[in-house]
Amino acid sequence: MLSPFRKLKAGMGSRSPSPSPSAQSTQAQSPAPTAGFPALEITRQICVLVSNLGSGALNVPGLQAAGQIGCQIIDIIQNMKDNEDACSSLIDRMNTLMNLVAEALPPDGASIDSLHIKADLKKDAEKLKQSLGKVHEILQELTSRSRIKKLLGSAGVAGEVTKCKELIDREIEAFKDSLRVGLESIITGQSSLTLKIDGLLPRDPPVPPKIFCGRDELVSELANLCCSGEQQNIAILGAGGLGKTSTALHVLHQIDVVKWYGKRTFFVGCDGVTTVDALALRILQIMQASTPSGENPVDALRSVLIDSSYTLLLLDNFESIWDFQRDHEAARGILQTISSVTATSLIITMRAANPPPGVQWTWHSTLSILSPEAARNVFLTINPMFCCGSSSGDEILSELLREVDYVPLAIHLLAQVSLDLTPQSTLRQWQKKKTQMLTLDQFTADRLESVEVSIALSINSLDTSGNSEAIQLLGMLCLLPDGLLQWQERLELIEERFDTA
Missing domain, CATH: 3.40.50.300 (P-loop containing nucleotide triphosphate hydrolases)
Structure with a gap:
């Protein structure tokens, strides 16, 4: 049975002659292979293919621009040698996205017979171009020395990379869903269409975590x-x-x-x-x-x-x-x-x-934070040898749990990163690095592997354009060691200076 992508291809028309030399001259050019970066080169070639298809018989300018921007993104990633690990997942996502786009298109030189399908493709291509444009803009800022100095170390890099990954992930899902809708216009003679692409999404709820205390x-x-x-x-x-x-x-x-x-x-x-x-x-x-x-x-x-x-x-x-x-x-x-x-x-x-x-x-x-007892149980379930029966170890653990505010994710990560450390060493590391310590991988963009990535996701969701002083206010509040005491009563005073507080 034909896959949904192949069915979509079959409904888009047959081959026609390749573009003329004059048309080909405006297409994206593929540079020489990039030594040592096979994944980058493969993704670049796919971007070139998509751009060429958009500028050929398909005549979808947004698609052509998206492919060209994709090539520019690959160029930036290639030059970010200090952040190769941070960007490796971006390469994978770019590859997935552009593969999906290329798979959904007819062969080079083919045309789209259906005006309805072509209109939808132009709309999707324009959205794709805008999202990739945002990714390109973020990565350009990330490579700027002045911008790097303003970011808070690896957490800033991870937060910016997370933005890029989310933009690409959204385009992947949007293109998958637009393909499903497009199939309805192509496949005829059926009373219904089963919305199923094998292996795309799990059918059963995920298994809940075994380490779960206090709830x-x-x-x-x-x-x-x-x-x-x-x-x-x-x-x-x-x-x-x-x-x-x-x-x-x-x-x-x-x-x-x-x-x-x-x-x-x-x-x-x-x-x-x-x-x-x-x-x-x-x-x-x-x-x-x-x-x-x-x-x-x-x-x-x-x-x-x-x-x-x-x-x-x-x-x-x-x-x-x-x-x-x-x-x-x-x-x-x-x-x-x-x-x-x-x-x-x-x-x-x-x-x-x-x-x-x-x-x-x-x-x-x-949801509230965990109780001190539940927080302790979570930590010692992951790292049972931390205290080793010593009173000093117990005291340090209690202090560390207070420091991370009994937040479950922070406790999980703290227990993981301290598996090979003594209580005293763990405390010194915490006093030196604070939340930068709470990550399983320096360049991770996974919210479950880094407290700072999780925080970055929350900050990114703020409407900073409509509430320009929000980040400034949060930056001031985070300097307070125990937060803002009786903040609800003090909110009126804050609002006198910050209209959007």
Whole structure:
């Protein structure tokens, strides 16, 4: 059976003569192979191919520009020799994205017969060009010496690289989803189209982490709500690293929840999703549902949920789609659509202090930090030999846990990086490096492997253009050793100087 990508190719038309020499002269030129950088060179060749296809018979200027910008990004990465490890994952993502784009296009010299498909391609190509342009801009700033001095060491580099990875990931998901929608216009003679690309997304919820302390009562409370027989809309909120996803997964796997919903519990990661239609398609795919050709994905999702028995749907990291667009009407609308089906209960996790409006939330709360006892249990489960029975080791551990504010992610990372260190050495390292110490890899861009990357993601989600003083205010507050005492009472004083506080 033909893959979806090959079906898309088959519907786009047959081969036609190659572009004339005059047309070829405007195409991207492929430089000599880059010695020692095979991945870079392969990705560069794909970018050249995409650019040439866009400037040839397809005549899609946005596609041509996207390929050219991709080549420029590769040039920058090649010259960032001090940050090769930090950018290696960017190369992989660029390769994945441009491969996907090239695979979806007809061969060099072919044309697109359908005006509808060509219009969609132009729209997607323009978005692709804009996103790659942002990546190019970030990397250019990153290579500037003056810019480097302003970044906070490796954390600044990781935060900037994370921005680039998120932009590329969003384009990967957007292009996949646009291909799925495009297939509906190409494949005829079928009453429905199964939205399934094998191996793309997991069907079953991820297994919850085994090291999980201090949240048992909360998990039981939420599980009891989900099994009450009444519809629940639950929002688990809070800053990064508090364990929102872990808590939600433990609820999904709680024995009473499993008995109540059976196979009707679904985990949907919102990372990389930029549109509501894309999110609806992702949910349908994970549910292994189908939709009639041409139907709006959100309407199709509602129809599937209406025809289903009791369903528990977890939308993880919902801030990804919420923060991507400042106009929240569409994102709010899909939540309202899901909650309008009384047999469907909804859980979202979100980096926020308040849940999205427009939904009657039956439970919402910001996760608290762990208790000192739970924090200690987490640490010693990972690093049981840290204290070695000494009173000084116990005292140092208590001090370190206070220093990281009993935040689960920070505790996990601190326990990992101190496996080969004595308590005294760990304390000295902490006093010297602080949160820069809490990373499993100096150049990681994984939010679960670095506290500073997690913090960078939260800061990046701020509307700094509309709240220009937000970073300045946060920078001042972070200098206070214990935060701002009685901040709610002092907020009025802050607002006198910072209008957007």
